[in-house]
Amino acid sequence: MKADYKNWVPNGMIYGLGAAAAGLAGAACVIKNKPISALLTVGAFGCGAFTAWCIYANDQFSYTGKRKLSRQIVEGVADYVTLPEGGVGLDVGCGSGALTIACAKRNPQGSMVGIDRWGPEYASFSKELCESNAQAEGVSNVSFQKGDACKLDFPDETFDVVTSNYVYHNITGKNKQALLRETLRVLKKGGTFAIHDMMEPARYGDMEAFVEALKAEGYEDVRLVSTTNGVFMTPGEAKVMFLSGSTLLLGRK
Numbered sequence: 001m002k003a004d005y006k007n008w009v010p011n012g013m014i015y016g017l018g019a020a021a022a023g024l025a026g027a028a029c030v031i032k033n034k035p036i037s038a039l040l041t042v043g044a045f046g047c048g049a050f051t052a053w054c055i056y057a058n059d060q061f062s063y064t065g066k067r068k069l070s071r072q073i074v075e076g077v078a079d080y081v082t083l084p085e086g087g088v089g090l091d092v093g094c095g096s097g098a099l100t101i102a103c104a105k106r107n108p109q110g111s112m113v114g115i116d117r118w119g120p121e122y123a124s125f126s127k128e129l130c131e132s133n134a135q136a137e138g139v140s141n142v143s144f145q146k147g148d149a150c151k152l153d154f155p156d157e158t159f160d161v162v163t164s165n166y167v168y169h170n171i172t173g174k175n176k177q178a179l180l181r182e183t184l185r186v187l188k189k190g191g192t193f194a195i196h197d198m199m200e201p202a203r204y205g206d207m208e209a210f211v212e213a214l215k216a217e218g219y220e221d222v223r224l225v226s227t228t229n230g231v232f233m234t235p236g237e238a239k240v241m242f243l244s245g246s247t248l249l250l251g252r253k
C-alpha cells in the first residue's frame with residue numbers, strides 16, 4: 001500500500017467546475033434572451049478558465065506528478081522541525097497527514113500529533129486517510145484528532161514544537177495574528193515553531209511588527225523567511241499558483 005496525500009486542488013473541484021462551465025455554456029446556447037445568454041457565456045468562459053488553471057495546479061501539486069510542488073513545500077517545512085528526546089510536536093491543519101508524517105519520520109526520538117477540522121472544503125482529507133498514510137509510510141510515532149485551529153483543545157504549553165502549512169489563510173473572518181497566538185499558546189517555553197502560510201499584509205497585517213512583539217516578549221531567533229525566492233518555489237511559480245507571500249515564521253518561545 002502506498003501513501004496517498006491527495007491534492008490541495010482536488011479532482012472533485014475540477015469535475016465540479018468543468019460541469020458548471022458545460023452547464024452554463026449549454027444554457028447560453030438555448031436561452032433566447034440575449035443579455036442573459038451573454039452573461040451565461042461570460043460565466044462559462046470564467047468557469048472554463050478556472051477549470052484549466054485547476055487542472056494545471058493539480059498536476060504541479062501532485063505527489064505523483066513531475067513537479068511535486070506540495071512534497072517540496074511539506075518536506076521543506078518539516079526540515080525545520082526538530083523534536084527533543086521524547087518530545088511531542090503539533091501540526092495544525094494536517095489535512096492528509098503529509099507534514100505530520102514527514103516530521104515524525106525525521107524525529108523517531110519523539111512523536112507528532114496532527115489536528116484538522118476535516119470540513120467539506122477539503123472533502124478528500126480525513127482522519128482515516130491520515131492514519132492509513134502513516135501506516136503506508138511505516139510511521140507509528142503519530143496520532144491524529146479532530147480539532148479547530150481557532151481554539152485548540154490543548155492546555156497552554158503542551159508541545160515541544162508547533163508547525164503548520166497553508167492553513168490559516170483558509171480561515172476567513174479571523175485575525176491571522178490571533179490564530180498564530182493561539183498556536184503559540186500551546187507551545188512550551190523553549191519550544192520551537194515553523195509555520196508556513198501566505199503571510200501578505202492584506203491577510204496577516206504587519207508581520208514585521210508581530211515578530212518584534214514576540215522578541216519583546218522574550219521569544220528568540222524569531223524570523224520571517226520568504227519561500228518564494230527559490231527556497232520552496234520560484235517567484236514565477238508563486239504567482240501562477242497563487243502562492244505569493246508564502247513565508248515561514250520561525251523561532252523559539
Ligand SMILES: C[S@@+](CC[C@H](N)C(=O)[O-])C[C@H]1O[C@@H](n2cnc3c(N)ncnc32)[C@H](O)[C@@H]1O
Nearest residue numbers: 093094095116117118122148149165166167170
Ligand atoms: C491546503 S490544506 C493543507 C493541509 C496540510 N497542512 C498540508 O500541508 O498538506 C488546508 C488544511 O487546513 C484545514 N483547516 C482549515 N481551517 C481549519 C481550522 N479552523 N482548524 C483546523 N484545520 C483547518 C483544512 O481542513 C485543510 O486540511
